[in-house]
Amino acid sequence: MEVNHVELVMSAVDPAQYPTTGYPEIALVGRSNVGKSSLTNVLINRRSYARTSSQPGKTQTLNFYNVEDQLYFVDVPGYGYAKVSKSEREKWGQMIETYLTQRDQLKGVVSLVDARHAPTEDDIQMYKYLAYFNLPTLIVATKSDKIARGKWNQAVSQIKKAMDLPNTDNIIMFSAPKKIGKDAVWNWIEQQAFGGN
């Protein structure tokens, strides 16, 4: 999709605040600092629309980005941020669970992992959770520019093994600064949002 118009329409914590326009939604999930906002910015051709930071846990609400009046990207606050209090973490968990399990417009989830390391327990749990709820999921391995090309196959195999995937079809190596993987991610998103039923 050629993107010209994007608008952050809502930072929601509660279903009553979700947009009511009915466009399909694609959620982005992953650990704090993995690169969700950076991926969003690449997909929408902006340098710094979605706020990126080196400070983990900065995004604390579900941020709905209206893309071309056709779909929403939903930037989900990162999991595995240990420094917030237990009650904050519980609130966070509930907010995300409500969204992921009860939102009809949600057509697919892009689950980000760090290409440099094996998926963490949190990454694996999140993947299993999405699979349990039958949510179509694309695994995007970010920061792939930080490892040598010769190690990419190994990184993909490691993810396939950790997530117990039947094949590597839904794993994409991605780099925000180099924009590698952008088209592949967009293809998957368009297929989920507009393809088929």
Ligand SMILES: Nc1nc2c(ncn2[C@@H]2O[C@H](COP(=O)(O)OP(=O)(O)OP(=O)(O)O)[C@@H](O)[C@H]2O)c(=O)[nH]1
């Ligand atoms: N080299 C490299 N750095 C990246 C890439 N993606 C993100 N980063 C950097 O990683 C840091 C975190 O990126 P964000 O996009 O803010 O991460 P986030 O997942 O949105 O983080 P939270 O909102 O805190 O959960 C920033 O310093 C980014 O510049 C990438 O593909 N390659």
Ligand SMILES: [Mg+2]
């Ligand atoms: Mg962010």
